[in-house]
Amino acid sequence: MAYIGKASIKCYSHMENAIGYIAKQEKAMPLSQMKKYLEESFSHIKSVDTALGERTTFINCIPQTAYMEFEIMRRVFNQDKGVIAHHYYQSFQKDDNVTPEQAHKIGVELAKKMFPNFQVAIATHIDREHIHNHILVNSVNIMTGQKWYSNKRSLSDIRRESDRLCLENGLGIIKKNNKYQGIDRTTYQLGLKGKSWKINLVHDLDKAIGCCKSKDEFISFLNEKDYTVRYTDNHITVTKNSEKKGIRVDTLARQFGSKYTKESLERNMRYYTAPSGKPFTANNEKRAFHSAGKSNWEYYEQNIFRQNGCFPSTSDNIVRDYNTELLISAAKREVLYSHNIFDFVLKAILWLTLLSQRKKKKAPPVHYRKVGQLRITKPKPYFVYGNISYRELKETSGDTYSIKVGAEMLLNMIDQPILYSAKVNRADDSVTITIKDKDRKFLLELLEMQSKSEQLDDQSQRIKNQLMYTELKETAAQNSEKLQYLVITAEQKKILEDNCIKFAYFDKGDKINVAFLPEKAELIKKLIYPSKDKQIEETTQQKNARIYDNLKKNAALSGEKLRYKAKLTKAQLDTLINSDILFAYFTNKENKSLYNIAYESKDEDKIREVLTELNNYKAL
Known part of the structure; x- marks a missing residue:
């Protein structure tokens, strides 16, 4: 298990000291000769090589001038005020038996996933009883100039990704039910003295459950106990009349148990009713999601839509605009070779839409093969469309969701507030649409396919599985290895999924055949054969x-x-x-x-x- 904490840096001296501290040779171990310069100044992710035993890595900057590069990048985008950097630390439990090399590898993977297009310094320290990583992040994105938003949501995302990496590497985590976060020290101390109004509220809620049978009775009961109640469709907020701040019952439930959530209280008092459906509008789902607080990916979305879809197109590693002459001509060919009048109309609309959105940009190179002295164009069996690259969707934080539908469904995606990548197959007029998993419900609403959500979820899982198998084969080939296979049960497959192990699977009767990298063989056997080796559990x-x-x-x-x-x-x-x-x-x-x-x-x-x-x- 690794604990994630953070501190914000607002002054230059603190910044310079932080970089010097985390890269101290006696803490992070000596550095060997590193690359003097990055191959490209602003690549998507290009980390300095770290040889065996070294525990310092710099991403999108070099160690000798990291402090200056951080400052230059902020000044270029006029973002040199307020918080200038973020200092995260990732502490591993002593009982985890994690090696310094393993800890550093996890820290680098975490930084690449959570901070794409940011300048980052990662150092692993071994000078205390527990091994820990320092992750120093410049506050500004080198591609967009947008600042990193540090809030509860972003910290929660980083902790979730850290937990996933720990499980994937065979380290345990504490699994908390109902987001239980424990009781804070102040509440504990006041509770011992009988002066904590939160604890008194818990006792009063217990009494309310026993005597109240309606919403009005519940509110009246708390009013008599000297509380003010704000009751909405989504939340119940209770404030002691002598206190400045109130507390939501759902927040109270995180400390004292799920019995005190809004839904549980209403069910126990027997007046709970399921929420009614709300009419769908294009932005309805987005607003509902944002109301819980934005992640940095959502701020990135906002920045993209603010620029009206004008994205840079100079690198395969960054967002590209795929509305090019090649796409228009491909859509035109699809129209010309349609034999069904209905298909003809739909494809014509798609072609005209692409034509109207044409931008004066250079088309991607056309692939061809040579025949003698002639050069014969060989068109790809597919073309790509969308407002973001598949790679960026895949390599940034958050799971992806892919479905395969008819190509005409792309018409529903145009000018909608959703980032997506679409791969159109010319052979069968189908398109594979990939989005972030958080936008799944929004996508199904756009395509008017809510009734088929279960089938599409299964389809998405199959697509993910096939992509994972391809990824594993490519990784094994690069390492001159072969994938390993093992026949397991459905229950054992669930264990591997819960522990974030990367594997592909194939049905084999009532069993399942899984494929995985050789380096995961020992961990997988530990997880699914507890009789042979004790399963990883709470330390x-x-x-x-x-x-x-x-x-x-x-x-x-x-x-x-x-x-x-x-x-x-x-x-x-x-x-x-x-x-x-x-x-x-x-x-x-x-x-x-x-x-x-x-x-x-x-x-x-x-x-x-x-x-x-x-x-x-x-x-x-």
Whole structure:
């Protein structure tokens, strides 16, 4: 498991010190001769080579001048005010047994996925008990000049991607149900004194569940308890009249359990009704999604649409405009060779639409083959259309969603607020449309195919599987290896999916044949054959942190302090572990061979009894 935290940098001295600190030789290990210059100044992703044992990587900049390059890029786009850089740290648990090389590889992959077209420095430090990465990100995108938006949503996206990479590399994570985030220290301390209005609210909600049977009764009950209630279709916000800020019940549920969500409260009070459908408009789904807070990908979308689809077209690694003369001529040929009047009309409309959107840009090169002295044009069996490249959709954060439909469906995509890449197959008049998974519902609404969502989801999964198989074969060929195969059950396939393992699969009767890279063979066997090797699970440190947080929550709710015992021996700890007492334990800071424990006051007598029996046994 890796914990992700961050800090914002707003002054030049802090920035310069940060780069110097993370690249310290005694922390990140010595650097060998790195490339003096990048092959291209502003490539999509071009990292400095890191030889075995080295743990510092620079993306879109070079180590000797990284600080100056960061500043120049901000000044070019007039973005040198406010936050000038973001400092993320990725800390691995001591129990993970992660190697420095593995930790650095995960850090670089995380940076490439989350910060495309940004200048980034990644360093892996081994100077403490736990291995950790420092990821320093310049605040401005080198292609668009847009700043990186640091908010809860972006941090959540980075943590989600970090968890995926940890699972993919065989490291465990803590799985939290219902987004449970634990009780904060202030609430805990005030709860012990009986002064936390949030905890009093939890008790009052419990009473409301027992006596209220309607929305009006619920609001009246809380009003009598000196609360103000704001009740909408989406949220219930409760404010103590003596407090400045209120709290949503869904936020309260993250700390005290899913019982207190809006839906759960309404169900328990027996007046819940399913939300009614809303009429669809082109931007309706987008607005609903943005109301939860924008990700950096959504800000990127906004920037693209603000420019009215005018994208640079000089590199295969960046967004391209595919409305070229080649596409228009290809659509024209499709019209000329249509034999069905209905198909003719639809293709004619597509051709005219492309023609109206023509831009004065150089067409992509036409592929040809030589026959003697003649040069015969060989058109591709497909042509590409869309407002973003497939590569950019694939390589940036967030899953993709692909479906195969009739080519005429492209007409529904024109001038809509959605980024997509489409591959039109000339042979069968079909088109494969790829979008970000978050836009799935929006796409189905545009194509008026909501009733076929399940079939299209299955189709998307098959397309993804085929693309994964192709990717795995290409990776294996580059490494001069062959893919490995294993026949497993559906339950074992689910285990691999839950642990983010890259594999392709093929049905084999009631079994499934999976294909994977040789380097994943050992990890896969550990996961699906727990009898042969223990399955990766929650570490001892993670388990104790979770138990300790639950103990604090219970103590705050009851108003009783937790009890602690310090400097227990290993024998005393093992005896308590074998009992039925719930407690959390941690290594003593002064003496690493001893342990401290935390437990509820009601278990005080039990713990004393167990330890007394152990001492008496030793005395005999």
